[in-house]
Amino acid sequence: MMDAGRHPNITLLTYSEVEAVSGYVGNFTARIRKRARSVKEDVCTGCGLCQEKCPTKVVDMAFEAGMGKRKAIYRPFSQAIPNIPVIDRENCRFFTQGKCKVCEKVCPAGAIDYEQQDTLMDVEVGAIVVATGFAMWDPRKLPQYSYGLSPNIITGLQFERLTSATGPTGGEILTAEGKKPERVAIIHCVGSRDEHAHLYCSRFCCMYSLKHAHQIRDKTGAQVYDFYMDMRTFGKAYEEFYVRTQDDGVVFIHGRGAEVEVLPDGRLRVKGEDADLGLVAVDVDMVILATAIEPQPDADRVASVFGLGRTPDHFFAEAHPKLRPVETATAGIFLAGCAQGPRDVPDTVAHADAAAMQVVRLFNQGEVTISPTVAVVDAVRCVGCGDCILACPYSAISRNAEAKAQVNAALCHGCGTCAATCPAGAITALHFTDEEVVAQIDGLLESLV
Numbered sequence: 001m002m003d004a005g006r007h008p009n010i011t012l013l014t015y016s017e018v019e020a021v022s023g024y025v026g027n028f029t030a031r032i033r034k035r036a037r038s039v040k041e042d043v044c045t046g047c048g049l050c051q052e053k054c055p056t057k058v059v060d061m062a063f064e065a066g067m068g069k070r071k072a073i074y075r076p077f078s079q080a081i082p083n084i085p086v087i088d089r090e091n092c093r094f095f096t097q098g099k100c101k102v103c104e105k106v107c108p109a110g111a112i113d114y115e116q117q118d119t120l121m122d123v124e125v126g127a128i129v130v131a132t133g134f135a136m137w138d139p140r141k142l143p144q145y146s147y148g149l150s151p152n153i154i155t156g157l158q159f160e161r162l163t164s165a166t167g168p169t170g171g172e173i174l175t176a177e178g179k180k181p182e183r184v185a186i187i188h189c190v191g192s193r194d195e196h197a198h199l200y201c202s203r204f205c206c207m208y209s210l211k212h213a214h215q216i217r218d219k220t221g222a223q224v225y226d227f228y229m230d231m232r233t234f235g236k237a238y239e240e241f242y243v244r245t246q247d248d249g250v251v252f253i254h255g256r257g258a259e260v261e262v263l264p265d266g267r268l269r270v271k272g273e274d275a276d277l278g279l280v281a282v283d284v285d286m287v288i289l290a291t292a293i294e295p296q297p298d299a300d301r302v303a304s305v306f307g308l309g310r311t312p313d314h315f316f317a318e319a320h321p322k323l324r325p326v327e328t329a330t331a332g333i334f335l336a337g338c339a340q341g342p343r344d345v346p347d348t349v350a351h352a353d354a355a356a357m358q359v360v361r362l363f364n365q366g367e368v369t370i371s372p373t374v375a376v377v378d379a380v381r382c383v384g385c386g387d388c389i390l391a392c393p394y395s396a397i398s399r400n401a402e403a404k405a406q407v408n409a410a411l412c413h414g415c416g417t418c419a420a421t422c423p424a425g426a427i428t429a430l431h432f433t434d435e436e437v438v439a440q441i442d443g444l445l446e447s448l449v
Contacts, residue, residue: 001079001081002079002081004081005081005082012081012082013032013034014080014081014082015034015035015037015086016032016033016034016035017032017033017035018030018031018032018033018305018306019031019032019033019120019305020305021128021305021306021307024331024332024408024410024411025126025127025330025331025332025362025368025410026126026127026332026362026368027124027126027410028124028125028126028127028128028332029122029123029124029125030122030123030124030125030128031120031121031122032120032121032122032123033118033119033120034118034119034120034121035118036116036117036118036119037084037085037086037087037116038073038086038087038089038092038112038113038114038116039073039084039085039086039087039111039112039113039116040111040112040113040116041082041084043109043110043111044084044085044109044111045108045109045111046082046083046084046085047108047109048075048085049106049107049108050073050085050102050103050106050107050112051071051073051074051075051085053102053103053106054071054072054073054102054103055093055100055102056071056072056091056092056093056100057069057070057071057072058070058071058072058088058091060074062076063076063077064161064167064168065136065155065157065158065160065161066158067154067158067161067162067167067168068161068167068168072087072088072091072092072093073085073086073087073088073092073103074086074088078166087103087112087114094114095114101114126332126359126362126363127332127333127334127359127362127363128306128332128333128334129333129334129335129336129352129355129356129359130302130306130308130316130328130333130334130335130336130339131335131336131337131339131352131355132295132296132299132302132338132339133296133337133338133339134293134294134295134296134338134339134342135293135294135295135296135297136155136157136291136292136293136294137190137191137197137198137291137292137293137294138291139155139190139191139289139291141191141197142190142191142194142196142197144258144259144260145187145190145257145259145260145287145289146260146261146262146268147260147289149262150176150262150266150268151176152175152176152181152266152268152285152286152287153260153262153268153286153287153289154286154287154288154289155288155289155291156205156208156209156212156288156289156290156291157291159212159288160208162174163212163215163219172219173215173216173219173220173222175285175286177266179285180220180222181216181220181222181284181285181286182222182223182285183222183223183224183225183282183283183284183285183286184216184222184223184224184225184284184285184286184287184288185224185225185226185227185257185260185268185270185282185284185286185287185288186209186212186213186224186225186226186227186287186288186290187227187256187257187260187270187272187287187288187289187290188205188206188209188226188227188228188229188256188257188290189201189205189228189229189256189290189292190257190289190290190291190292191291191292192205192291192292193229194292197292198292198294198313199313200313200341200342201232201342202292202293202342203232203234203342203343203344204342204343204344204345205290205291205292206228206231206232206233206290207233207235207238207241207344208290209226209228209288209290210226210233210241210242210245211241212288213226213245213248213250214241214244214245214248214250217248217249217250218248222285223249223251224249224250224251225250225251225253225270225282225284226250226251226252226253227253227255227256227257227270227272228252228253228254228255229254229255229256231252235344235346235347236346253272253274253280254274254275254276255272255273255274255275255280256272256273257270257271257272258271258272258273259271259272260287263283267283267284267285268283268284268285268286268287269281269282269283269284270282270283270284270287293338293342294314295314295315295316295339299314299315299316302316303316306328306330306333307329307330307333307393307394307395308328308329308330308333309328309329309393311341313341315338315339315340315341315342316328316335316339316340317329318335318340325340325351325354326340326351326354326355326358327358329393329394329413330394330411331368331370331410331411332362334355334358334359335351335355336348336351336352336354336355336356337351337352368410370409370410371413371414372430372431373414373429373430373431373432374407374409374412374413374414374429374430375396375397375407375412375414375416375418375419375427375428375429375430376407376427376428376429376430377404377405377406377407377426377427378426378427378428379402379404379426380426381424381425381426382404382405382422382424382426382427383423383424383426384399384402384403384404384405385423385424386399386405387421387422387423388405388418388421388422388427389405391417391418391421392417392418393415393417394411394412394413394415395411396408396411396412396413397412397418405418405426405427407427414429414430414432416429416432
């Protein structure tokens with residue numbers, strides 16, 4: 001990430017979002033909103049004094065996953081590039097109460113700017129790679145796991161922060177009472193492969209659950225009970241790690257953990273089923289839920305901005321799952337990583353490499369070949385109603401100076417939606433006119449006689 005920040009041909013626009021995209025392959029224009037940090041990027045030295053002196057602390061629901069706190073002026077994480085903080089205006093005392101200004105007083109570079117506003121910029125690009133990542137599913141939607149009823153029922157992401165040296169406990173695995181757990185339960189597939197949540201497998205949950213089990217055994221010696229439906233160790237050396245975890249003494253229970261009950265004394269009782277033993281129950285000090293992953297909350301907006309399709313699991317749709325796994329239906333727009341579906345780190349890296357190489361291949365072509373099967377508009381018959389503009393899934397139709405519909409051949413895929421929608425019958429698809437289709441049918445019927 002640091003190398004990317006220093007590369008002369010890479011411009012990082014952090015704390016920014018794309019609001020609109022227009023144009024076509026090789027000639028896109030992206031409108032980007034660069035949000036106000038309330039910190040001057042060209043002046044800030046990243047010394048961190050403002051964060052140290054800020055008196056306001058809030059629970060960090062992003063990087064710390066609710067396991068720790070941050071200041072009202074903060075960097076998203078310690079290795080953030082660029083090393084420039086941002087003021088959380090919703091929690092900053094100056095923006096909420098009109099007083100404080102401690103960060104401005106202590107900043108030696110004079111980089112604090114409370115009057116800073118968002119800025120809009122238009123950037124011309126030849127291709128776009130969508131790499132929005134994923135969001136963690138909220139296990140509160142399945143109340144049988146009692147998430148939120150006990151601080152010792154945590155998600156896998158929260159456990160990651162618990163074991164991190166920069167986390168709230170300095171890397172020690174402790175319960176909410178500050179004690180090392182003696183018995184821990186890990187439940188797989190919470191929200192995955194479940195008709196009440198997501199039908200798909202989130203793929204990497206099995207492996208991070210095995211990692212957590214190994215860490216618990218290694219750091220605390222606690223007894224670990226691992227409830228799993230199926231162990232999907234699909235990657236290189238993954239099965240070997242599974243065997244190693246078994247050798248660590250982890251108790252594997254082949255069956256879904258069905259329920260977590262919070263007992264009156266604060267301990268947790270996990271009820272489930274074992275394929276061999278039937279119904280089982282164990283009392284533990286901590287429960288780790290291997291929750292599903294899902295698309296980002298704003299995936300609908302992103303799909304609308306970039307003209308992307310969605311699959312039944314709501315991730316962004318690729319052009320073809322085997323032959324064109326990083327391309328989308330819109331030429332020049334590519335997918336990378338978990339934006340397209342659940343995948344682990346090695347697969348994400350390979351997917352991102354493929355997307356980057358597709359962009360390089362596109363630029364090296366020098367020119368783009370488009371399909372001849374595109375829609376055309378009869379301007380004389382067009383009434384300018386705009387129904388085709390709303391119906392086009394590829395945003396390939398716009399109005400010209402005479403308020404008539406016009407088709408951008410570089411964006412059109414010849415799907416025929418506009419032709420079917422047009423009330424005036426002013427749109428036809430080249431090589432698929434009514435006369436040509438009827439002639440083909442007549443020729444087929446003649447061959448059968």
